[in-house]
Amino acid sequence: xxxxxxxxxxxxxxxxxxxxxxxxxxxxxxxxxxxxxxxxxxxxxxxxxxxxxxxxxxxxxxxxxxxxxxxxxxxxxxxxxxxxxxxxxxxxxxxxxxxxxxxxxxxxxxxxxxxxxxxxxxxxxxxxxxxxxxxxxxxxxxxxxxxxxxxxxxxxxx
Numbered sequence: 001x002x003x004x005x006x007x008x009x010x011x012x013x014x015x016x017x018x019x020x021x022x023x024x025x026x027x028x029x030x031x032x033x034x035x036x037x038x039x040x041x042x043x044x045x046x047x048x049x050x051x052x053x054x055x056x057x058x059x060x061x062x063x064x065x066x067x068x069x070x071x072x073x074x075x076x077x078x079x080x081x082x083x084x085x086x087x088x089x090x091x092x093x094x095x096x097x098x099x100x101x102x103x104x105x106x107x108x109x110x111x112x113x114x115x116x117x118x119x120x121x122x123x124x125x126x127x128x129x130x131x132x133x134x135x136x137x138x139x140x141x142x143x144x145x146x147x148x149x150x151x152x153x154x155x156x157x158x
Contacts, residue, residue: 008037008038008082008104008105009034009035009036009037009038010036010037010038010039010040010110010140010142011031011034011036011038011039011040012039012040012041012042012112012142012143013027013030013039013040013041013042014041014042014043014114014144015027015041015042015043015044016043016045017043017044017045017070018041018044018045018046018053018054019045019046019050019053019070024053024054027041027056028056028057031056031059031077032058036079037078037079037081037082037104038076038077038078038079038104038110039059039076039077039079040074040075040076040077040110040112040142040143041054041074041075041076041077041112042073042074042112042113042114042143042144043072043073043074043114043144044064044066044072044073044074044075044095045070045071045072045073046064046066046070046073047066047067047068047069047070048066048067048068050066051064051066054075054077056077058079058080058081059077059078059079059080060080061077061078061079061080061084061086062075062076062077062078063075063076063077063078063086063089063098063100064076064091064095064098065091065092065095065096065097065098066095067093067094067095071095072094072095072096072114072116073095073114074091074095074096074097074098074112074113074114074143075098075112076098076100076110076112078104082104083104083105084102084103084104085102085103086100086101086102087101087102087103088100088101088102088134089101090131090134092127095114096113096114096115096116096123096127097111097112097113097114097127097143098111098112099111099112099131099134100112101134106138107138108138108139108140109134109135109136109138109139109140110139110140110142111127111131111135111139111140111141111142111143112142112143113127113141113142113143113144113145114143114144114146115143115144115145115146115147116146117146120145120146120147121147124145124147
């Protein structure tokens with residue numbers, strides 16, 4: 001049974017790889033303890049064919065972006081405790097971002113970004129430019145940007 005709350009809780013975590021079963025179990029336990037509405041994960045290191053590895057009890061809505069190699073990778077997990085209806089999903093082929101648009105009581109867009117180790121500010125700026133039509137005042141941007149925020153602000157001004 002889904003319960004409607006007056007607020008949502010979004011947690012984000014860089015997991016530095018989820019190929020080991022013990023790390024997936026630790027993640028599942030952490031999520032269970034924290035009890036968020038939405039959990040955004042970066043650096044899953046899962047391949048496209050490994051999407052089943054993120055299954056967690058109570059979290060059937062799992063949206064992922066993975067590449068062909070075991071690197072990068074992002075995911076957005078939505079708790080079964082909330083009512084969510086996805087209306088649009090955009091992801092890149094390398095697994096550096098996923099954008100999920102839908103409704104949790106009202107329209108909401110979640111953008112989860114894992115910036116590449118080299119050239120992250122330029123990459124993030126490009127992603128934001130590419131997705132600008134989908135981003136609005138109801139957008140939440142989370143992730144591991146792999147750069148100081150002060151550098152991102154410099155790029156924003158140019």
